[in-house]
Amino acid sequence: MTTQPRGFDIGRPASLIAAVPAVLGFVPEHSLALVTVDAAELGAVLRVDLSPDLVANTDHLAEVVGSAAPDDAIAMIIDEFGADCQACGTDHEALADALTRSLAAEGVELLAVLVVDRIAAGGRWYCADGCGAHGEVDDPEASPLAAAAVLDGRRLYRRRADLQQVIAVTDADRGARLAAAIASRGEVRRSARTAREAVHAAMSTAARLADGTEPGDGELVSVVCALGDPRVRDTLYALAVGDGAAAAESLWALMARTLPPRWRPDALALLAFSAYARGDGPLAGIALEEAVRIAPEHRMAVMLDSALQSGMRPEQIREMALSGYRTAAKLGVRLPPRLAFGQRAG
Incomplete structure (x- = not known):
């Protein structure tokens, strides 16, 4: 489980989204990120590329998440065009439904599915199920988890390709x-x-x-x-x-x-x-x-x-x-x- 520093609020989507790069070690783009939650504490983060066949493969993702037996999970769909693309929204709803079913089969409740255009200060997020909640992303570089990662000696990368x-x-x-x-x-x-x-x-x-x-x-x-x-x-x-x-x-x-x-x-x-x-x-x-x-x-x-x-x-x-x-x-x-x-x- 990720150590949760003082000042981090997992209940705020803007704060949670901004913390993801510190956990992954890089800023994800065009990705699905699954965040596990245990006793209201941030757990692990699993990331995969967004792809057309992802909806049909959520069972495998759920098995990986379920192996750690977390209480709950939160999904983030990071899609640069997701906020302005009507067809994308339909795809994201289908992915959210598939994830909900697959995780439920593993005994994990999916608390929310957030669509994010970019994980950066001023990035936008909204809930995929049309609940109406939305907002701006906090600055990832100012996240308490980013500060904790630096103190632990971990380097944070701009993108996955830089880490590779x-x-x-x-x-x-x-x-x-x-x-x-x-x-x-x-x-x-x-x-x-x-x-x-x-x-x-x-x-x-x-x-x-x-x-x-x-x-x-x-x-x-x-x-x-x-x-x-x-x-x-x-x-x-x-x-x-x-x-x-x-x-x-x-x-x-x-x-x-x-x-x-x-x-x-x-x-x-x-x-x-x-x-x-x-x-x-x-x-x-x-x-x-x-x-x-x-x-x-x-x-x-x-x-x-x-x-x-x-x-x-x-x-x-x-x-x-x-x-x-x-x-x-x-x-x-x-x-x-x-x-x-x-x-x-x-």
């Missing part, structure tokens, strides 16, 4: 070069000593990146090859909850943008775990979507994706890092002390 750039491949030629170098290494069997050295090398690479020194091809190849050892991989997941977590996350993001497709899922899963652990569900979701697209059988990515969709809280995900600390102890690796979240060190 965090993991977008930037240098295909370098990726091909890395693929050849990785293939030339072959399979490496590691002793406890060499596994320990691989973990230390990855941590050093992350620290140098945080200081402004981008890793060379050889360093990236070494980290990729080391991830083939489950002991190394499990230990590196634990970096998400330790001092220096931000440095490790920067390395995983760089690798996600740089590695050839076959080796991207491991980096994407590490990035997603780190983002999820600190409460950045939007970045975790983008990374997991890409990881599962490339490798549907990737166990960690699939598990994290299921956890995210079911509404598992970040503190539960952070507990998974304990196994990484245990593995590190067996290898003789001294990991940085665990963070008290809300205070993110880098």
Whole structure:
């Protein structure tokens, strides 16, 4: 559930709409957003693109929402032309009716369906069922949830495409070069000593990146090859909850943008775990979507994706890092002390 800061009023549509970008991490456009509500508190936000076949697929959306067993839900249809398009209004009513039925089947009451032209200061909203309620959207940048997100160290993006750039491949030629170098290494069997050295090398690479020194091809190849050892991989997941977590996350993001497709899922899963652990569900979701697209059988990515969709809280995900600390102890690796979240060190 999203922590509800002082000054936020879920009962005001103008305030609720303005809070959505802070929860999603970006400003949604041409989208359907479903906001869950528990005991009058803001829960999770699910977003999908508006499309002609969405009305026929509301059952799946309702299953995802219902898996977290919220009390109620509120839907927002973000459509730039919705306020002035008579035909659009008919489509939105059909979508509202379908959502109401699908959510009811999951035991969730749909409290309202709001149509919004844009989530920005001065944007307009009205209720889709013709109840007559309408108004202007509050300034999203002034939302108490936006301020809370910034204090938590989360970056807010103007649009989803900007968030996707965090993991977008930037240098295909370098990726091909890395693929050849990785293939030339072959399979490496590691002793406890060499596994320990691989973990230390990855941590050093992350620290140098945080200081402004981008890793060379050889360093990236070494980290990729080391991830083939489950002991190394499990230990590196634990970096998400330790001092220096931000440095490790920067390395995983760089690798996600740089590695050839076959080796991207491991980096994407590490990035997603780190983002999820600190409460950045939007970045975790983008990374997991890409990881599962490339490798549907990737166990960690699939598990994290299921956890995210079911509404598992970040503190539960952070507990998974304990196994990484245990593995590190067996290898003789001294990991940085665990963070008290809300205070993110880098």
